[in-house]
Amino acid sequence: MAVKDIMDALRGETLEDIGLKENLAQLVKDIKLIGSELDVLLYTPKKGLEDILRAKVQNALSDVPDVKKVNVKFTETPPQQAQQGAQIPTGQPAFTKRKVPGVKHLIAVGSGKGGVGKSTVAANLALALAKLGYRVGLLDADIYGPSVPTLLGLKGTRATVNERNRIVPAEKFGIKVLSIGFMLPSEDTPVIWRGPMLMKALTQFLFDVDWGELDYLILDLPPGTGDVQLTLAQNVDISGAVVVTTPQDVALADVKKATSMFKEVQIPVLGVIENMAYFICPSDSQKYYIFGKGKTAEFASAYGLKILGSIPIDPEVSERSDKGEPIVVENPESEVAKAFYGIARIVTQELS
Template sequence: MHDPHLDRDLRQTEVVKGILIEADRVVVEILLPYPAGGWVANLEAAARAALAERLAGRRLELLVRQRVHAHQVQEGLSPMPGVKNIIAVASGKGGVGKSTTAVNLALALQAEGARVGVLDADIYGPSIPQMLGLSGKPESPDGKTITPKRNHGLQAMSIGLLVGEDTPMIWRGPMVTQALQQLLTETAWDDLDYLVIDLPPGTGDIQLTLCQRVPLSAALIVTTPQDIALLDARKALQMFNKVSVPVLGIVENMAIHVCSSCGHAEHIFGSGGGERMAQQYGVPLLGSLPLDIRIREQADGGAPTVAAEPDSDLTARYRAIARCAAARLSEQGRSRAFGMPKIVIQNT
């Protein structure tokens, strides 16, 4: 049985936890270390095909479970309470669809079976509230922590929820990083498998400081095939390398446009740029997304594509990217901060 997300045989990934053979049935237990709800049907079909000759008339029962583990973060940092993994989504350059990709990636991870949150780290230009259809200020029941806003099943936090839509954030770098630290650490995230952070574009002091202070499990780079966008995407990738944050891969956005009237396909921003960059830096191209008006309209309307059209081809692309990214993360070292017993000694 082949795992397309890791491009390996399942037996090499040690996910087969048990096999029970009885007179009339064969039970195979599989524990996936990443969310892959949309792949289970294909996995079962592959298992039946692979074991057909060995079943000898017995029926096959496939028990598939998934468990997301917390993974290592940068040296000197500790994972956050209530959050197993933080994934940064970066671009290096604005206008490549990073925020739209981050939101749909979060929704896709959730659709695959994970508990997911989104943090809008773009203090100067927050867009997550509109994309997720969020309104009203978040509550603080205890006066110390903020309850994240929820919609489409996601937990979310953004500076845009705390200030007016027309209020400019005329802050210097240290104020921005302090504000983000507060949004991150003072939000009462509720048992998340993944927190997706939508980073601001660029690779300057703010981005570098955030990458050094936020306990990141991994990062993901969004780019278009255009050479100019790729120049900045390379800088973003190198920034993560310098701060020892693994890059899960590259998402190529606006890769092709298909005319809705005549069906003509055209590579408006060039072709193959994401694949060439992936080969150059030895990271996978997680997937390519088309330039489609529905993606823009749905994000603007507060119901991103994965939520608005769960059965569409576009959603299938986002979910495949989410599974590949989560699978890549599952191969990294696990954090010892979770799952260890806490010993308390008291005098009685």
């Protein structure tokens, strides 16, 4: 759900009956939506109005889909817009976003749909950054389909907790790694969780983990534009997002939604990675654009985005990924690995 729907509902509740010229939306200092539970921080112009305002908020949001519980807290500090005397914007308010302790840059890797190689890109991007000398972590936030344990040869790894009751990430190929797969009895065990439980787990994976000091923490998001992406965007300080696509029209159509989602929640999109962009024939070394050429460039141009890099199709990537041997580590001179190194350098430049 877009936060704009919530703000629109609050905007429709006037306060003239209690002597205030504002509507409820104009009193909102902050707002957070986690699953179906909504927290609202409301400015009170006069003391003694708390119970009335709480009832009005709950009444205004009673018909808003997916909001099952509303918690209202109060502050005597007015919203920034009111302090400046400016008109209240019609969009969403500023969110209080938490920064992961010790992490300089948190990069979200997302895609509009599954099957575009997003997790492979996230893992190899993290490894390329590490090979360039940075301190890197990789968080597998694809709760329903964790693939990072397979990609990095960490099947069977179990998460541990230190003396401070913080989760200790695994370490492989010079990066710190955490995945829900480390907490399941087997890779065949399904995760059947609703939104609130899902978000609680992801929050723990970010803030209750002993990540140490990291230059980059790569966040491998689930595909699509659902509750996980929206809630993380609202509550976590994310430096930027990378969107992965393939050249087909069906993939690009969904990438447009993912890009719009990141922009709506005010996360800067660092650029687009075109995966499976072309095939280099071993016999003649020519590039063959199996899925078409130029469509990703047209999309990036239309949305004002940078193409961070194009990664070729190579059967070796799939073979090594299944064995837990990432291409960046096992064959750094391959065209695919060189593409990842190039992307990693551009990402560091964008964030610097």
